[in-house]
Amino acid sequence: MRIIKNIGQYFGEIFHAIKSLLTGMKITGYYFFHPKEIVTQQYPENRDTLKMFDRFRGEVVLIHDSNNEHRCTGCSACELACPNGTIEIINKKEIDPETGKSTKAIDQFVYHLSMCTFCNLCIIACPTDAIKMAQTFEHSVFDRSKLTKVLNNPGSKLMPGIRE
Amino acid sequence: MILLNFSIYDFSDFINSIDTWLVETFSPTIGHLIGLVLVGTCFLLFTALLGLSLVYIERKVCAFFQQRLGPMRVGPFGTAQTIADIIKLIFKESLITKQSDKFLFNLAAFVIMMAPFIVLSAIPFAKGLQALDMDIGLFFIISVSSIGVTGILLAGWSSNNKYSLIGAMRSGAQIVSYELSVAISLMTIVILTGSLQLSEIIASQSNGWWIFKGNIPAIIAFVIYIIASTAETNRGPFDMAEAESEITAGFHTEYSGIKFAYFFLAEYVNFFIISAVGATVFFGGWMPLHIGDATFFNNAMDFIPPIIWFFGKVAVIMYFLMWFKWTFPRLRIDQLLTLEWKYLLPISIVNLLLMSIVALKGWHW
Numbered sequence: 001m002r003i004i005k006n007i008g009q010y011f012g013e014i015f016h017a018i019k020s021l022l023t024g025m026k027i028t029g030y031y032f033f034h035p036k037e038i039v040t041q042q043y044p045e046n047r048d049t050l051k052m053f054d055r056f057r058g059e060v061v062l063i064h065d066s067n068n069e070h071r072c073t074g075c076s077a078c079e080l081a082c083p084n085g086t087i088e089i090i091n092k093k094e095i096d097p098e099t100g101k102s103t104k105a106i107d108q109f110v111y112h113l114s115m116c117t118f119c120n121l122c123i124i125a126c127p128t129d130a131i132k133m134a135q136t137f138e139h140s141v142f143d144r145s146k147l148t149k150v151l152n153n154p155g156s157k158l159m160p161g162i163r164e
Numbered sequence: 165m166i167l168l169n170f171s172i173y174d175f176s177d178f179i180n181s182i183d184t185w186l187v188e189t190f191s192p193t194i195g196h197l198i199g200l201v202l203v204g205t206c207f208l209l210f211t212a213l214l215g216l217s218l219v220y221i222e223r224k225v226c227a228f229f230q231q232r233l234g235p236m237r238v239g240p241f242g243t244a245q246t247i248a249d250i251i252k253l254i255f256k257e258s259l260i261t262k263q264s265d266k267f268l269f270n271l272a273a274f275v276i277m278m279a280p281f282i283v284l285s286a287i288p289f290a291k292g293l294q295a296l297d298m299d300i301g302l303f304f305i306i307s308v309s310s311i312g313v314t315g316i317l318l319a320g321w322s323s324n325n326k327y328s329l330i331g332a333m334r335s336g337a338q339i340v341s342y343e344l345s346v347a348i349s350l351m352t353i354v355i356l357t358g359s360l361q362l363s364e365i366i367a368s369q370s371n372g373w374w375i376f377k378g379n380i381p382a383i384i385a386f387v388i389y390i391i392a393s394t395a396e397t398n399r400g401p402f403d404m405a406e407a408e409s410e411i412t413a414g415f416h417t418e419y420s421g422i423k424f425a426y427f428f429l430a431e432y433v434n435f436f437i438i439s440a441v442g443a444t445v446f447f448g449g450w451m452p453l454h455i456g457d458a459t460f461f462n463n464a465m466d467f468i469p470p471i472i473w474f475f476g477k478v479a480v481i482m483y484f485l486m487w488f489k490w491t492f493p494r495l496r497i498d499q500l501l502t503l504e505w506k507y508l509l510p511i512s513i514v515n516l517l518l519m520s521i522v523a524l525k526g527w528h529w
Contacts, residue, residue: 014507021492028229028491040233 052135057118060087060111061134062151069159070152071130074106081125086116103163106152113139114147128162172469176292203295207284214436215429219246222432222486229490256421261324264418268322273423276315280433282308287440288362290450290471301362302354305441306347309396312434313339316398319427320415331414334404334497338395341504342402345392348512352385352519353378353445356528362444369448371456377529381519386446388512390484393438395500397431400489404497436478439485443477450474456529 031037041050052058064070074091092107123131131151141147171177182202186195220235220243227234235242260266286301286308288294298304313336320332354360356378357368368374374382395402406414416427443449450470454462495503522528 014511024491025487028487031231032225032228032487035228037231038228038233039231042233042236 052137054135056135056137057120057133058136059113059118059134059139060116060122060131060151062109062131063129064153064156065159068153068156070156071128071159071162072106072109072152073128073130073158073163074104075127077125077127078122078131081121083119083121084115084117086112087122088112105158109151111149111151112147113149114144172471173466174291179292203285207281207295211281211284211429211433215432216246216250218432218435218482219249219428221482225483225486226490229487250425253425254422258421258423259418261418263324265322265324268318269418270423272315272319272322273419273426274315275318276312276430277426277433279309279312279315280430280437282311283437284433286362287437288366288444288449289474290469293471294363297361297363299359299361302350302360302365302441302445305437306343306350309434309437310339310343312430315430316415319419323415323418325418327411327413328415328417331404331406331411331417334411335398335415337497338398338402338404338500341501342392342395342508345388345504345508345512346396348509348516349385349389349392350441350445352381352512352516355516355519355523356382362449365445366449366451369451369454371454372529373446373448373451373453375446378519379522379528381515381522382446382528384511384515385519386442388508388515389442389446390481390488392504392508392512393442394485394488395504397434397438399431399435399485401492401494402500403494404500407494435482435485439478439481440474442481443474447477447481448473449477 043050062070062072074089076089076091079087079089088108088110089106090108090110091104093102094105095101096103118133120133123133139147183195183199186198189195190198223245224234224242235245238244238248260269283305285295286298286305288297296304316335316339317332320328320330320335323329353365353374356374357365359365359368369377371377375386376382378385398404398406404414406416411417416424419427450473452462452465452468452470452473454465
């Protein structure tokens, strides 16, 4: 009986092996005859039509709306969250025109792209969702100093109702 | 006066007319010598072209299997990529390590090219287009194709590098083992043909290919042949001899420049040879697809030139081998030998017996 069982096992293994090999061949064979499945991007040629994925992290940007208003309160949470010191928040005192009180506002949101590892921690840390990762990736420049960017637009101010 | 009766369907008149012209113009000895040089040059050109095109095709095919595009930059669709690679390899420095056995190190690159060159001489490319039609053609191919392992062992030994030596030894073990299955699976068909002469093997398939006529044992033999011959040429998934992840590049670790190109070229010529032998023995070589006595169908198939049939069949088998290579993961060395000694060899021996019974009882067509 044992011999018969062993023989059955031997041929069972062969058929199982053939079946599993054919499963793999079916998948690669499908890819071969379906060129639409190709994931390669021919970059410089398709530059105009290339659209990066939403999850792609290209650089940190401060979101501005059409009134040139942003949501950054200058709380420095992103600066503290950043592991490499990529972000520097320089604040200034500002007199609120409605209440007349002196409040804190960002003067310059400095972002050192050259030090950024695109880890996304600053975006998670931001309490007001003021910053996000953009999908741009053509960052090469001839001068290193160009990689240090000021993210807030000149003349921009805090969106009303964010601080509360 | 040279009389050229060129016909794409039968090359024998064309070859004979060249031979007669050479013998008549020069003395018989010199004429035959010139003929030999001509044939050699043809094979050289053929292997060079084969290497160039196969490297490109393989890169393209494997890219498509892996959802990539492959070479796309040099020339339209990357067609000039291999030419660029060859130019690079020619101009690269040919390094020889200080502690290596320099004579054997240089010799190995030529020994490894020799085996596929000799085997090519016995391959029938089309009707009348065969350098040597020996009565032991298939035996000749089986025995000579294993000379290549000498080159691999020489390369591994003379490099004086532990990875090279391990790779060479693995390759030796692998080729010696799998040679048995290759030979036995080919013998399975020889039982039916009754001849080892390649032209007779092809002639015996004029009313249908052996893979169809030979009943179930022929199909089993073909599957075993494909697996074992892939292993014999050190191609993936059996490329233990040059397992990049464990032993760098195996026996050709220390080779660079044009000598490395020889190893690369030999690999691709061997790849062509196993496909060509498989096509000749199982799929009728240059013989068009014939079904018994269906005259109209057979005549229609005869309209396609034999050389196209041959290269078409070889291309299909090559495609399957590439499919295997780029789908399956690499085996471990003990799994590799287990597969041969515990599975392929017993099955092929039983299959040989089965084919003998089929041939005796006349159960084939």
